[in-house]
Amino acid sequence: MSLVTKRNLADQDGAYAALIGAHKGLSDAESTAFNARLILILMNHIGDQAVIGEALALAKASGGRVAG
Amino acid sequence: MPYDYKPFPFVTPPGLTAPEPRHPVVIVGAGPIGLAAALELANHGVRSVVLDDNNVVSVGSRAICWSKRSLEILDRLGVGAACVEKGVVWKVGRTYHRDREVFNFDLLPEPGHRMPAFVNLQQYYVEEYLAAKALASDLIDLRFKNRVTGVSQAADGARVEIETPEGSYTLEAGYVLACDGAKSPIRAMLGLEFQGVLFEERFLIADIEMEADFPSERRFWFEPEFHQGQSALLHKQPDNIYRIDLQLGWDTDPAEENRPEKIIPRIEKVVGHGRFKLDWHSIYTFQCRRLDRFVHGRVIFVGDSAHVVSPFGARGGNGGLQDVDALGWRLAAVVKGAAPAAILQRYDLERCHGADENILNSSRSTRFMSPSDGAERWFRDATLALAGHAEFARPMVNSGRLSVPCVYPLSDAPDVAGMPLSARPGAVAPDAPLGNDWLLSGLGGEMVVLAIGKPAPEGLVVRAVEVAVMPEVKARYLGDADSALYLIRPDQIVAARWERAEDGVIDALVAAIWEGRA
Numbered sequence: 001m002s003l004v005t006k007r008n009l010a011d012q013d014g015a016y017a018a019l020i021g022a023h024k025g026l027s028d029a030e031s032t033a034f035n036a037r038l039i040l041i042l043m044n045h046i047g048d049q050a051v052i053g054e055a056l057a058l059a060k061a062s063g064g065r066v067a068g
Numbered sequence: 069m070p071y072d073y074k075p076f077p078f079v080t081p082p083g084l085t086a087p088e089p090r091h092p093v094v095i096v097g098a099g100p101i102g103l104a105a106a107l108e109l110a111n112h113g114v115r116s117v118v119l120d121d122n123n124v125v126s127v128g129s130r131a132i133c134w135s136k137r138s139l140e141i142l143d144r145l146g147v148g149a150a151c152v153e154k155g156v157v158w159k160v161g162r163t164y165h166r167d168r169e170v171f172n173f174d175l176l177p178e179p180g181h182r183m184p185a186f187v188n189l190q191q192y193y194v195e196e197y198l199a200a201k202a203l204a205s206d207l208i209d210l211r212f213k214n215r216v217t218g219v220s221q222a223a224d225g226a227r228v229e230i231e232t233p234e235g236s237y238t239l240e241a242g243y244v245l246a247c248d249g250a251k252s253p254i255r256a257m258l259g260l261e262f263q264g265v266l267f268e269e270r271f272l273i274a275d276i277e278m279e280a281d282f283p284s285e286r287r288f289w290f291e292p293e294f295h296q297g298q299s300a301l302l303h304k305q306p307d308n309i310y311r312i313d314l315q316l317g318w319d320t321d322p323a324e325e326n327r328p329e330k331i332i333p334r335i336e337k338v339v340g341h342g343r344f345k346l347d348w349h350s351i352y353t354f355q356c357r358r359l360d361r362f363v364h365g366r367v368i369f370v371g372d373s374a375h376v377v378s379p380f381g382a383r384g385g386n387g388g389l390q391d392v393d394a395l396g397w398r399l400a401a402v403v404k405g406a407a408p409a410a411i412l413q414r415y416d417l418e419r420c421h422g423a424d425e426n427i428l429n430s431s432r433s434t435r436f437m438s439p440s441d442g443a444e445r446w447f448r449d450a451t452l453a454l455a456g457h458a459e460f461a462r463p464m465v466n467s468g469r470l471s472v473p474c475v476y477p478l479s480d481a482p483d484v485a486g487m488p489l490s491a492r493p494g495a496v497a498p499d500a501p502l503g504n505d506w507l508l509s510g511l512g513g514e515m516v517v518l519a520i521g522k523p524a525p526e527g528l529v530v531r532a533v534e535v536a537v538m539p540e541v542k543a544r545y546l547g548d549a550d551s552a553l554y555l556i557r558p559d560q561i562v563a564a565r566w567e568r569a570e571d572g573v574i575d576a577l578v579a580a581i582w583e584g585r586a
């Protein structure tokens with residue numbers, strides 16, 4: 001298996017709204033902690049270290065960190 | 069009862085009056101690793117002189133957890149049974165977050181092994197037993213209060229400068245084993261770099277004596293109520309001694325923290341009362357480092373002088389004993405002229421591999437305990453939070469991955485697909501009961517062919533051990549196969565396995581191993 005980068009959710013807008021909604025009312029620190037838990041849960045669900053590696057690489061490549 | 073340190077006598081070494089004949093092997097350091105190395109060489113018929121700057125066994129307990137593999141090695145050296153008898157046998161570890169158990173592990177879930185998963189035994193006992201054996205051996209000349217001050221080497225040997233209470237002398241040696249510990253003066257004498265990391269964290273390590281009936285399990289807490297925000301470890305030893313590790317944070321003052329007035333109230337909170345005696349305590353900062361290579365001409369590094377790890381996972385002393393296991397038979401063969409020095413490079417290769425695995429595991433555990441600020445802490449805390457709610461997160465909670473022997477990368481070794489992974493080439497041959505005896509005891513310390521469920525081929529260059537297909541033997545060695553031939557090295561590592569071996573194949577591999585080609 002390789003990382004799915006094509007559209008994979010029927011209701012993308014709904015899923016996006018659920019993600020934002022879950023962070024509602026959280027402080028930045030709480031949001032950070034929430035995201036960390038969420039990532040661990042999803043990572044375990046994926047269960048394929050190669051796919052996770054591709055996801056890490058994509059996240060890194062798309063970050064466009066400002067030099068400084 | 070606190071340990072009763074009996075100083076070993078200083079005996080005037082012959083070298084103080086007249087030059088000594090050249091010794092095949094001089095071992096510097098009579099810690100567990102130097103003593104084990106001397107006994108292992110003696111098992112292979114090789115003499116050694118062991119020099120130690122001190123005259124008592126380990127001051128303070130330091131190592132307490134000795135692994136199954138170490139016990140098997142110690143057994144070959146004649147002290148395994150004593151260690152198991154005196155030690156506290158355990159195999160279950162429990163990890164708590166606050167007051168909730170989030171994870172537990174059983175290190176030896178299956179029966180049918182002679183040695184237990186672990187025993188806890190103070191390092192001074194292990195050294196006492198090893199020293200007694202060494203002193204009783206005709207092949208070992210153990211010299212206390214002999215401090216090595218210089219080492220130099222030529223192509224065919226090394227010179228060791230020694231200081232004693234009665235003066236200085238020099239020894240000539242074929243090989244020098246630097247078993248002089250984490251601060252290895254020999255490493256410095258040879259100008260070798262010790263690369264790795266230091267963890268910016270302090271731990272209070274204390275042994276206390278108290279009457280209690282705590283279970284013989286390893287118990288580890290993240291963020292317990294009794295030690296706010298940090299981690300804690302409680303572990304049982306013989307003689308009513310308990311080991312306590314408390315994480316203190318980097319910003320603490322080690323001198324201040326090491327005062328009993330400061331330590332006792334901390335421990336009272338852990339055990340819930342003040343009815344204990346402080347036996348030994350120290351404040352540690354841990355490191356994971358290793359030498360780039362362990363064999364430097366005629367000087368060979370073994371144990372902590374070659375590599376150090378943080379103690380979570382008990383991989384220091386146990387890793388060192390595996391060094392001894394990998395070195396002894398090879399060095400003995402070189403000294404006897406039965407193998408070229410090239411074979412020592414295999415020690416280097418295999419134990420660097422082992423050290424890397426130990427360093428990797430110890431570093432990960434230490435970082436999980438003491439994450440740096442930012443992402444590392446977010447994910448650590450997320451794992452702990454999830455552990456109470458989701459099964460997958462529990463084994464991610466890392467309070468130490470306890471020492472198991474590594475599998476050496478013998479990638480070219482003959483193997484049979486589908487046979488059990490536990491006995492693949494590079495792994496320690498698994499133990500199994502054989503009626504009244506044990507498989508590992510029957511292997512001894514020489515190269516053997518283990519023929520399972522069939523006779524061994526005739527006329528092999530090595531001894532053959534024939535074994536019937538008992539259930540454990542089948543599960544650990546055969547899997548679906550009906551029979552197999554295993555070549556087992558003197559360190560009880562599986563060198564290769566076949567269902568059927570063509571004529572001459574086994575002998576050819578044996579020759580390659582002795583030549584350092586496999």
Ligand SMILES: Cc1cc2nc3c(=O)[nH]c(=O)nc-3n(C[C@H](O)[C@H](O)[C@H](O)COP(=O)(O)OP(=O)(O)OC[C@H]3O[C@@H](n4cnc5c(N)ncnc54)[C@H](O)[C@@H]3O)c2cc1C
Nearest residue numbers: 097099100101121131132133216248249371372384385386
């Ligand atoms: C708190 C703590 C807990 C630990 N827990 C565990 C555990 O549970 N399990 C485990 O396996 N390991 C554990 N370890 C690690 C273990 O203690 C070491 O790995 C082990 O002591 C290494 O043995 P060694 O013989 O290589 O070195 P050492 O034990 O340090 O011995 C070196 C010897 O060399 C001598 N020496 C030094 N310089 C000279 C010189 N110039 N001339 C002559 N002699 C010299 C010293 O006097 C000493 O006797 C722990 C360590 C610590 C600190």
